[in-house]
Amino acid sequence: MTAMTDTTVKEPVEFFVLDDPHHHDGDGHEEHHHETGTMLGFWIYLMSDCLIFGILFATYAVLGQNYAAGPAPSDLFELDMILISTFMLLFSSITYGFAVLRMDHNDLKGTVLWLMITGGFGLAFLYLEYAEFSHLIHLGATPQASAFLSSFFFLVGTHGMHVLGGSIWLVVLLIQLSQRGLTHENKRRVMCLSLFWHFLDLIWIGVFSLVYLTGVLL
Amino acid sequence: MSDHAKGGHGSLKTYVVGFVLSVILTVIPFWVVMGEPFDNKGIAVAIIFILGGTQMMVHIHYFLHVTIKVEEGWQAMSIGLTILLLVIIMSGSIWVMFNLQENMMPAHEQIERVRNLP
Known part of the structure; x- marks a missing residue:
């Protein structure tokens, strides 16, 4: 079947990877070639996202001290909760790693299970962030209160939106995995989300170092 | 192919090593701020940023698996x-x-x- 399609149909130039059943039993070279394009493209998207966060970090670094007679970081932030959020993301990073390792062993159940645990930690992080933001707004520390709070909500909120997007993607991925199993395309999707998820944890390191720890300290 | 996959996805060992390093590099800066062991704030800020940068490198190496060859x-x-x-x-x-x-x-x-x- 594979040989027939290869000989009878001359493959046209592909600008995207089709959900073509003959790919995953094709030889390693072809498979790797396709993976390279998508993974590198996704990597370049992540780098552009990294520039967005870099600009938000620079904005916060410039505006973060302008309290406009309003509350300062040490009045607002509860580091215990931030430490818990940080560990939620860190746990979700390693459980995603375990999912990828299970996927390498072609273990669909293990992959799905670890991905669900990852999603659970992601949701816990989102809930903690939601609780923090609503607490701040309840205190009157809204984005309109000072330049510090505007840049704070913009930076941390953008990160939170990314985690929310990643969680929605995770749910979609779980549906795709339950419908089609560990096909070549699904493996590629799992690897793309893996990069995205680990990248968000990396950005969070910058957030807790610059915003929370340095903010409370100074 | 399996070699490529291993090179790109890491192994149990790399994930666990990365995780343990990340935990250590997370706990120290939080301790520096919450435990207040230093009177000099400059030293504390320097520690936070050096350890934060190190943890980013750990993530890039152990979780994102960036190497020169990939x-x-x-x-x-x-x-x-x-x-x-x-x-x-x-x-x-x-x-x-x-x-x-x-x-x-x-x-x-x-x-x-x-x-x-x-």
């Missing part, structure tokens, strides 16, 4: 370009805005000077 070097090259741009954007804006703030006369001081004019 994707014929394009991945490493793009991350290098991104870091260069980030350094320019961040150090540039902080430098410029710090100077601007230093050289800008505060509004109330300006009013006082006008009042004191003969």
Whole structure:
């Protein structure tokens, strides 16, 4: 079947990877070639996202001290909760790693299970962030209160939106995995989300170092 | 193919090593702020940023698996370009805005000077 399609149909130039059943039993070279394009493209998207966060970090670094007679970081932030959020993301990073390792062993159940645990930690992080933001707004520390709070909500909120997007993607991925199993395309999707998820944890390191720890300290 | 997959996805060992390093590099900066072991805030800030930078490198190496060889070097090259741009954007804006703030006369001081004019 594979040989027939290869000989009878001359493959046209592909600008995207089709959900073509003959790919995953094709030889390693072809498979790797396709993976390279998508993974590198996704990597370049992540780098552009990294520039967005870099600009938000620079904005916060410039505006973060302008309290406009309003509350300062040490009045607002509860580091215990931030430490818990940080560990939620860190746990979700390693459980995603375990999912990828299970996927390498072609273990669909293990992959799905670890991905669900990852999603659970992601949701816990989102809930903690939601609780923090609503607490701040309840205190009157809204984005309109000072330049510090505007840049704070913009930076941390953008990160939170990314985690929310990643969680929605995770749910979609779980549906795709339950419908089609560990096909070549699904493996590629799992690897793309893996990069995205680990990248968000990396950005969070910058957030807790610059915003929370340095903010409370100074 | 399996070699490629292993090179790109890491192993149980790399994930666990990365995780343990990340935990250590997370707990120390939080302890520096919450336990207040240093009187000098400059040292504390330096520790936070050095350990934060180290943890980012740990994540890039152990979780994102960036090496010079992956994707014929394009991945490493793009991350290098991104870091260069980030350094320019961040150090540039902080430098410029710090100077601007230093050289800008505060509004109330300006009013006082006008009042004191003969």
